[in-house]
Amino acid sequence: MDKNRKILISILALLVLSAVLAVIDISMRMRGAQRERFTLAVPGVGPGVGIVRINGPIEMAGSEGGFAISSGGAEAVIQRLTALVADSRIRAVVVRINSPGGTVAATQEIYQKLMRLRRRNIVLVASLGDIAASGGYYIASACNYIVTNQGTLTGSIGVIAVSPNLQGLFQKLGIKMNVIKSGAYKDILSSYRDLTPEERELIQVLIDSSYNQFLKDVARGRNLGIDDIRPYADGRVMSGDMAVKYKLADEIGSFERAVEKARKKAKLPEDAPVYDEQRSPLDQFLMTLEGAVLNRSGLQNRVMRYRGGYMIEYRYQP
């Protein structure tokens, strides 16, 4: 064979080899990245404190924005907690809460997850932001220690189900609903008619059941008796200092104080790194863009507030 041809065929063979090696390399790195689905911010050297952020209303799947950037949800929070605990560098977790609460099941799932981690002796410190009311507080109560700002709105221990009664409006407009239902309570809490006393009682049973669970879980998380909490568990919101006074929180302090406390409880050095969640620059850009468009059009409030039906929630609704 001609020498030039030999050289060229060798080059092509090397090319094929490099392509195969590159694909293998990408696949292997991909698997590694999947194991660490949540990337951690630098500095990433040595044992430290992981951060989990719970922002906005708590729902199971979270909301998805116009640019398909998911804002999280209980499932994402649980995944994040699992990823952090699987990371050998994480010795303590600070749960930063900025939420008015949310649906009962989603709140309970996060609470249960935190309690499981607590049973495994992982140090959990809650840091309350602007608001950690109702379900937000429910989650915080699962942590070993709660640090709250003085001005944080917290408490609001209770359950709520809201449904508008538009019967008068419907009558005024001459709108009648055709309802074919399989049982007497199938259209319970419908907006086009009044609630019957039996229905009210039925919903009240549900609310009471969720409320009792709330009380029981907060008491368990805070190592208090249910009767210690009940006097303040009438749905009232309270400031941070009131929460400390009623033993619903441990200390007044900022997020940094919560991190310090987590380091101390986990016996980490004072300068131990903090591993926060990192979003890609593209995600950040799209979220900024999405926020700008939604705020400008006033869509955000409408999207956040509107619900197709009623829900029973651990939620502070001013």
Added chain:
Amino acid sequence: MTAGFVETFRSLKWADYLFYILIEPRRFARMIIREDASPMAGGILIAAVVTVCDVIAASLPGVESPFFYYKLTYGSILFFLFLIVKIVVLAGLVDLICQFTGYQGKMKEFVIIISYALFPQVFLLPVVSIFKVFHFAAPFFYVFFSIVFFVWTALIIIQGISELHGMEFLKAVLVFAFPYAFVGIISFLCFVLLVILSFGYMSFL
């Protein structure tokens, strides 16, 4: 075409084509004037290989998700089709300007030259791999060598145009630059229109 392709493959003529496209593009241009249609099939194959190599090379610097496999399969097919269209459009515009300036139409030869001229771009993959292995600014060198190999491709095409029409090198450069200038101006105008429309839409919200 298939029989010609098989014959070319078995005779290892393709190795000569690839060798001369890298070393001596003018000789390659002279060869394709004399040859049958078989180099065309080789050109399509080169476009396919370049597409796959480029997709892998582009994926090397970052951390990939399972979407990589879609990129490598469906994405490669899409990029390959796009590349074929690009080759034909480029060859068409080059041929157009040649005929416009009084030269003979040689569309088929231009398609072959442009598709073979893409061949140096396959070296982007091993080059980026090296920088990736040593963790040394792989994204930067991906961009840098993309430019380098594009310039190499451009030089091959320019020499091919020059050889096919017996044209001066500088004139061939202008002929080669015409499609890019044309598409660039059209794209710029479309972009301006898009920006105006976007701002109009956003202010309407």
